Amino acid sequence: MAVVHVATTTAACLKEAIDSLFAKYGLSVARLRGQGYDGASNMSVEFNGLKSLIMKENPYTLYVHCFAHQLQLVVVTVAQENQYVCDFMWIVGSIVNISASSCKRADKLRQLEHDRKVKLLERGEISSGRGLNQETSLARPGDTQRGSHHSTLCHIEQMWPSVIEVLQNLIDDGDRSSKGLSRTLVERMERYEFVFILLLMKRILAITNHLSTVLQEKDQNIVNVMRLINNVKYKLQKLRDSGWDILLEDVKKFCNTHSIEIINMTDNINSRSRLKRDGKNVIEIILQEMDSCFSETTTDLLIYMSCLDPRNSFSRFDVQKLVRLTHFYEDDFSWNERMLVEQELETYIDDVRSDERFEGISDLGALAKKMIETMKNRMFPLVYRMIELALLLPVATATVERVFSAMNIVKTDLRNRIGDEWMNDSLAVYIEKDVFNTVDNEPILQRFHNMESRRMQLSRIR
Template identity: 55%
Template sequence: MERYFKPKRFRNEDSSNDPNISEAVENQSHVELDLNDIVSDPGLRKSIEEFDISIRDQVRREYLTRGPCQPIGHVYPKRAFGNQERSFQESWYKIYTWLEYSISKDAAFCLWCYLFKPTNKGGRYKEDVFIKTGFVNWKNALERFNLHIGVVDSCHNNARIQCYAISFEILLKQGLSFRGHDESSNSLNRGNFLELLQWYSQRNEEVSKVINQNAPGNNQMISPAIQKDLTHACTSEITLSIIEDIGNNVFSLMVDESRDISVKEQMGVVLRYVNKRGQVIERFLAIVHVSDTSSRSLKDAIDALFVKHGLSLSRLRGQGYDGASNMRGEFNGLKTLILQENPYARYIHCFSHQLQLVIVAVAKSNINVSDFFNYVSMIVNTTGASCKRRDQLRQIEHDRIVAMLEGGEISTGSGENQETNLARPGDTRWGSHYLTLIRLLSMWPSVIQVMENICDDSSSFDSRGVAKSLIQKMENYEFVFILHLMKMILGMTHELSLVLQQKDQNIVQAISLIESVKDQFQIFREEGWYTIMDKVNTFCELNEIPVLDMNDNCLVGGRSRRRKQLITNLHYYRVEIFYQVVDSVIQEMNTRFSEVGTELLRCMACLHPRNSFSEFNVQKLVRLCDLYPEDFSTNDCIVIEQQLQNFIHNIRRDSNFSEIKDLGSLAQKMVETLKNQAYPLVYRLIEMTLVLPVATASVERVFSAMKTIKTDLRNRMGDEWMNDSLVVYIEKDIFSTIENEQILQRFQKMKSRRMQLPPLSYPKTTRSILEDI
């Protein structure tokens, strides 16, 4: 037992009085590091186990603080290797950060392995040339260095991880915190606010007296509270500018909710209106924290926001959401609550979300397409499971493109043949499935090669099995057929999806585009079979995939052989896949975009200026006035009939309107030519049409910006501070037009200050100041 457990030594009264024993115990319990033992040359160092165990971590920290021994500019002696003489190369330092060179031994060492010596299963230290004796074979140096690094879980990489952990601790102790800036006076990273103040004070003596070190210590205007007050002053001026731009005009409301990084529900509010120049504008008003996402809570938050900014719910003429159940409920949703107070706040479901649901969700109702997308996700996940596989895919694709360029198969040019990788498809991201299929088709040989490498080199039998099954699936004719089919279907709606997300897109133009896509789907159903078959067969021939004979019988997958159906390949691929998928998409397009057939939108479509106002109908436009009694009085409805006739007669003869293609351009041209004053009721109809929301893309962009402002390293940011930062960040174009004097005056009026900021000696916008930096 004494071999494993040493007996405790109890100090009695006699021994405690013995100075020799006390000194020995004290020396044993406290050992200090002698910096003379820290030697730079790795060939002259003491081994780590020669240091006392209580100071070994201190030794490691000291060596990591000093860094590896890499003498720059040293004349490295040459050694004879056969008929050639070779020496250590200084360029190797840039490739291997762990590499050290011993001048005394003319040998290479590894700093990481020296600090954390690898051990074998027996418990004894493994002898390594990079730790004790030193490596001197310069002929095969790079190959030996890579062999020393080894695989992911090698001894060298385990030592690297432990060194990184200590390095991170050293950085934190040195004050290099990753959670913020160092705001001390001698810091070079004080943050944008303090550095901007310092820059500006150097160019304005009056300002430097207030905010520089010349000012009183308690009145330098650099505290976080001052930063927040200034940002709030900027936000107030921006919001005031938006409210003044809306004026007494009607507007629409777009709302969505999302969680921020600190798991707090935030509601984003965007207003859509037509400004004085006839332009369709979407402005971010605010982001509000809500306790829950019930329709009543959202409605109360909107009411409070409207009261705060002096907006009236009676001027609301449109509302748009992304389709969440708590917002679009027929009886108790936010839509219904607003309609109860204002029946003229027309609800328009987000067209972009509807389009995404049509293509992805409906297509997946076909069991073959659903199975196809599951395999696509597995392919993307397998090839991108690790950095090593992603890098391998990039390198293989790079080598393939270079070979094709050298062979003259493809041409090069600006913006062509860019480095790419497989994109992960997501049901909530517009166009992500289309991008995934495009890249899978273009990188097909490279993806197959990566799968084969996994089958050959992977140490996991599960990974080998998955890769093998994916190769078999990819080289199946059915997989290639569905890949081309979905790529063509998604391609027909890709441009429409992008157009619907534009801020100035109007409801009439969106209806026209949707009708065009519907017609295109119908043509594709009638004539697209032969086109897709040619593309599939050509692709299969190029990639050595067996092409099926459409007249042969096929066994329907997913069914027992006892219940197999004797159908031909032509019937299976054309009827059970092609027609079924296309028909379901067409049917769902007609169902989800049923708003296109309502009376309101049919009347609005008469304002479209295409083909010299070929759809212009006076009676329907008069009926449109009846649908908005709050905006058109009884007398207006009588007068507007003749005004519409005069308007269409004048516009068709005016050359300024001959090139107008959409309703938004028509409104702007009317303002430019002052026809909005000549035909005010007609212009009001156009304004009512343009104000209806098409998509909630602007609100989605707000949440993207929120992830930039409030990150996981700044997750304690308050709601008001985040809202002010977001308004300034998103509405940069308005912020650039606001004079500094306006912001300073509002800042002064927010609360009493110890001193008054001096007025600027020359007018200069905040934007121009930032551009000077």
């Protein structure tokens, strides 16, 4: 990890900074095999973005839009393209804002929810006191804050009576503006349509939220990500095709519990059909957006690389797709190697499937290690080169994005003149805290003490 100071964030300035960094460490842009950003226009724009400037110099630095970032932006796209969801998101944001507009109201909301659970426990409607002190704040959902929308919707569903009570209190005791807004919010919340969208979006985001969480972990590889994305698409399609009866039953139970009028299915069949059709449209938009996360080239690239997956005795192995993979990296595979790779792949798959040492391997990283241990990386150098490329291509920049968040913590007003080297070292320690927590403090203290003479010995950190 390296933090580099830049004068501006234009694509040209960023490219110059990368060239300088590579020159400093004796690296070459010609050896790059992948690049990934968060999708900002100065990064990924087609003609003058950083992505294009690098690919003009080296066409093999294939670009992958950060999956974690793109996945969360799908929520924004759905909200913009579907009027029901757009209105719903506005109401949710307004509920959160008005509930958290003062500390006293936020504290009251938490206390109300706690008291409600205590009463349910006393009446025997819940079986234990677990969860009485769990988080009960309504987190503000953000466009790119992973999981924030799902968490907010879960809290609204869980704290429904308390949220309604706080809004009713504002209607009675608030100022003129809060009275009107609170009355509007209560009226909208106590409609069948709002409950329908609430439970629908909660289901959808529960499906995508797991993928979003996994994508933020370190050391994600392409095979795992492609498997997870396909799994999410399958669950969304299943919800669209066969999940409506269960959803409508849950909406009915919720409405009955909270005394919300249920749409008469006979008299309002058109409204019911419109809601159901609109719900399906939401899922279709999400599926379309997930498909558009990748260009056709990148999609093919990732599909071909996923054929290296060692799970289930290399069940996804496909010689022809892996042969085509070599054509994406003509600088790494000579013409002669591309002619020989098919035979090597066929020999390789027969060999590893019959070798018990390769049983139970679940990911590409473990496969690469096992190939080195068994010296098969020398027996099958072209296959091992493919595995290296699959491990190198970035699929998420969540770790990099955390660096920007960490800068706001490390570079405070008291450190506003901190130099680039000191900033880089401080961020490295902060971001990789899990690694540095394993380092004994005493050698560090001794090294610092020996740097210059001091009046007294530094004390041990306990």
